[in-house]
Structure formats: C-alpha cells, structure tokens
Amino acid sequence: MTTTTAPHGGAAPPHGHDHDHPSFLAHHFDTPAQQEASAKMGMWVFLATEILMFSGLFLAYAIARWAYPEMVLEAHHHLSIPMGGVNTVVLITSSFTVAVGVRAAKIDNQKLLQWMLLATIFLAGCFLVVKYFEYSAKFEHGLLPGRFYTADYIAKDLTVPSPLGGPHTFFGIYFLMTGLHGVHVVLGMCVMTWIYLRARRGEFGPHFFTPVENVGLYWHLVDLVWIFLFPLLYLVK
Template sequence: MSTAKHFHHAHHFDSAEHQYDASKQGIWLFLVTEILMFGALFVGYTIYHSLHPEIFHAGSHHLSVPMGAFNTVVLLFSSFTMALGIHFVQVDKKKEAIIALAVTVLCAFTFMVVKYFEYSAKIHHGLLPGKFFVNTEMADIKNAAMFFGFYFVMTGIHGSHVLIGAGLIIWVMIKVIKGEVNSSYYTPVEGVGLFWHVVDLIWIYLFPLLYLVG
C-alpha cells in the first residue's frame, strides 16, 4: 500500500495544476537569470580571447584535461541519475528515488573534490589571477594572469552552484523520505532537477572553453 501523502494546493491557487504551472514558470524565470549571468561571462571570455588568443592558449596548457574530462563524465552521469530520481518520485518508487538522488549528491561532491585538487595545484604553482600571479614559466607572457582570472571566476561561480545544487538535492531527499514529495506532488524535485541540468550544461561549455582552447 502506498504511504504517499495527498497534496493540497495553496489557497491562492485555483487548483493543483495552476500551482504546478506557476511554479514551473517561476523556476524557468530563475534559470533564465542564471543563464544570463553565465552568458555575460562567456561574452567577456570571447572578447578577451579574440584580443589575446596567445594568453588563453598558453594558460590552458596549465590545466589538467584528464581532470576536466573526468569531471565532465561525472556531471553527465549525475544528470542521468537526477532524471532517474525524478522518474522514481513520479511513480512512487521511494527507495529507488532516494538512491538515485543520493548518487547524484555523491557525484556533486566527487566533482568538488577534483576541483579542490585542481585549485590546490594552481595555487601551488602561482597560477592565480591579478597581482597574485607568480608563476615563472609564464613570466614572459604579458597579462598571463588574465586567463586564470577567467578560470577562477567562471569555475568558482560554477562550483558554488554545484554545492548549492547538492544542498537542494539533499533537501529534496529529506522531503521524499518524509513522504512530502511523491507522485501527487513532485514540483520540488522537478525544479531542483532543472537547476541541476542547467549547472551540468554550463560545465559542458566551460570544459572546452577553458581546458581545450589551447
């Protein structure tokens, strides 16, 4: 017998369908602002890359393509497990949903552990933005710190979104465990899933722009 709780829409909505549609519109509007923010960074990257291609080519050689590729696979797999989690919630497979969401969180933390090692290597070699750049190998390249300014800003903002996404997925997991999210009400897990897919999509653009540009 299903233990799913029945969902009652909020009083200011005409029906559950009305609340669902309004929630989805709100989520999409929020995601548009996220895309606009990263879009501005991509535009800035494109402009400076066109003006100083040699800086970006040289800088990218100091990034670990295997680490970047590994993280790409991790996030792509996490999108799959997130989609599975949403599906299992929609069909009231509580145990399977929790497992799929937990694996997604594990992927998020795996991604961040890899970023930690990447950042540590950059800091150790003085590959930092602005006045903190002290790498001797690129000392003969004027404004070499520019590339690493883009690298740390773009991957740093993206990494913060990965952590926020992991926190939201954990929040959804708790609601699934409590029976507050189920086949009759799955808007939270769908919304978090959309956010997670956008975070993954942004990385798919970041990986070639930063790691493969050279």
C-alpha cells in the same frame, strides 16, 4: 454595471477555503495543475536569469580570447584535461541520476527516488573533491588571478608585452567562471539534501513531484554550464 452571480456547485472552480484540497496544494492556488505550472514557469524564468548572469563572464572570456588568442592558447596548457574530463563525466552522470530520480517520483518508486537523490549529492561531492585538487595544484604553481599571479615562466616568448594581456587574465577568468560554477554546485547540494529529506517523509509521488523536477532542472543547468566551460577553458586548441 450589471453584476450577476455565477452558479455555485459543480461548475464553479474550487476555492481557497475548500475541504477537498490535497495537502500539497497551497492556499492561493485553485488547482494542483495551476500550482505545478506556476512552479515550473518560475523555475524556467529563474534559470534564464542564471544564464544571463553567467553570460557576463562568457562575454569577458570572449573578449580576452579575441584580444589575446596566443596567450589563451598558451595558458590553457596548464589546466589538467584529465581532471576536467573526469569532472565532466561525473557531472553528466549526476544529471542522469537526478533524471532517474524524477522518473522514480512519477512512478511512485520511493526507494529509487531517495537513492537517486543521494547518488546525485554524492557525485556533486566528487566533483568538488576533484575541483579541490585542481585548485590546489594551481595555487602551488602560482597560477592565480590578476595581481596574485606569480608563474612568470609561462608565456615568456609571447609577443604580447607583459603584463598586458598576460596569462593572469586567463586565470582570472578561469577562477571566476569555475568558482561561480562551484558555488552553484554547493547550492545544488544543499537544495538536493532538502529535497531528499522531504522525499524520505514520502511527500512526493505521481500526483506531486514538482520540487523534484525543479531541482532536477536546476541541476541540469549547472551541468550545462560546465559542458560549456570545459571545452572553452580546457580544450582551446
């Protein structure tokens, strides 16, 4: 095996213990471009796992709807389309604000970046408040999952023999899907707050905005999941 030494100097790529490293470049990356590409790819792979996790629930939904179509139709009337609709608008708007935030980081508009992150956090909060009222209404009427379900007045005339395939299954799936989605909204708010604090310290700019972009990607996914949940659960007919 012959071993030769590559020329030192300008031709060689920068090394770990170099002095001309920008502050945001971690020790184990050679270039900022490599770091950025890695972070983005990592985020996309993570999003793929998120989609797969939700896909289990979408499968459960599909099976329930295929097995008991009348029940799903009947039960969905008890979800509030106005509240779900408002939340859809709120989330789509928040997706817009976070996208503007990423743009603001790219053009180095620090004030706009911070405001847009705050706006996104605020809108996520609005979503949860609406969700709180929606859940409370379900609790009051006994529209609860599985064995806690007490709203026997629904779906009385259905041909499906109760308790097999009753509306409790629909509400079980409803609470699981929106609940898991809600957890993601809360996590998104936490991460967004962290990004906001970093933005206030002026860490981001045209040369380094990957964390903002990644949290934006995550947020778009949360939005996207809701965009599927809304028609599937609220707009069955």
